[in-house]
Amino acid sequence: MKPAPFKYIAAASLEHALSLKAEYGDDAKFLAGGQSLMPTMNFRLAQPAILIDLNRIESLGGIRPGDAGGARIGALTRYRNLERDAGFARMFPLIAEALPHIAHPQIRNRGTIGGNLSHADPASELPAIMLALGARFHIQTTKQTRSVEAPDFFLGALTTDLQPDEMLVEVELPLSKPRTGSCFMEVARRRGDFAIVGIAVMMTLGNQDECTHIRLTFCGVGETPIDASSAADHLIGSAPTEKAICDVAASVQAMIDPGGSVHATADYQRHVAGVLTERALQTAFQRARDGH
């Protein structure tokens, strides 16, 4: 299977790429890592008239310090750049833990953070992680820049808030508070497959090990990444007990509405979501308490 004909333009700069997108709108697609776009073009599910290659725009890749100690990740940063950055992994252990679950080494060598998030596959790990971390997305056109919070970016399956003339240029991650433990877990059919259910947890403890902040998000169980943090509201204010954690799992199971597929029924997904909730909350709690 081969892509339908298109016009290929290697953008020389961010301004160049944005002005091409302003000109061609929905007829054009950005080509980042190509690890989602090329398969759909090979199948002719996507037939863009114009392909704007971003790969020569070096300024779009890389990690730089953000405001107040966080980090800003350029859209063209590849998974592999994050995987191999020990400092980044220490700062964002949740992302480091999830990366090996995303596809395979060959795909991670090309795939980009901006491409992943713009593609917005609801079974993908990173969108759920962005919700858990409280990420902010910076978006640009030739005329203006704006930013949106992660929950407002993901509108539906493969659908984001990006307009036809816009590019996601950077993702801003706030630094987590001291005594925060994180955990990412997923169940997939095979290593590297998209998640049947994936969970991301961020838990912050106070001096008495009481939970002061909790985020609990899922991939694979809805049309968008799902923020189920409200199921864990009652953990706030005391140290999570086994019973309290079981209650969260039950609330999660009642709250989510997975679609099911030939590979996993909705009931199975709901069951797995409960099991992962218990395991991931326990693990995040231990990590927060033990300081890693």
Add this chain to the structure above:
Amino acid sequence: MDTDDHDITVSVNGVRYKRRVESRMLLSDFLRHDLALAGTHVGCEHGVCGACTVLLDGQPVRSCLMLAVQAETHEISTIEGLTDKDGAYHPLQQAMHDHHGLQCGYCTPGILMTMTAFLEENLSPSEDEVREALSGNLCRCTGYQNIVDAVMAAAQRMRG
């Protein structure tokens, strides 16, 4: 409609090629059809099987998910360049032979490109690390065990 052609210069296994390609030409097809380097295999053309894995500036990537025009100015390495100048096998090729790491051989070029790059970075891998590195290459014949054995043996030999 006029085809959207581009003049490109690509270096493959250290040889520079100048060619005119249509923009929709996949790198995998360019290697196989335009350069007659048919050692790079094509299984699925959507990134799943790994048969088409080549090295882009030393890193394994799917050649079916890249356009030939995108290879301009980059260094591509394929299975044809894996033996040394007098045709002697790479230690992993030898180990695959010794350990029966292939049957039909369809997956083998992709596996060799993936795992030689892996060994460049990690000469003392655990078996788990080898399996993780292999996870993006499907083999329908061997059941993988002999491939894992071959990679472990090659690593040991390369450590000297």
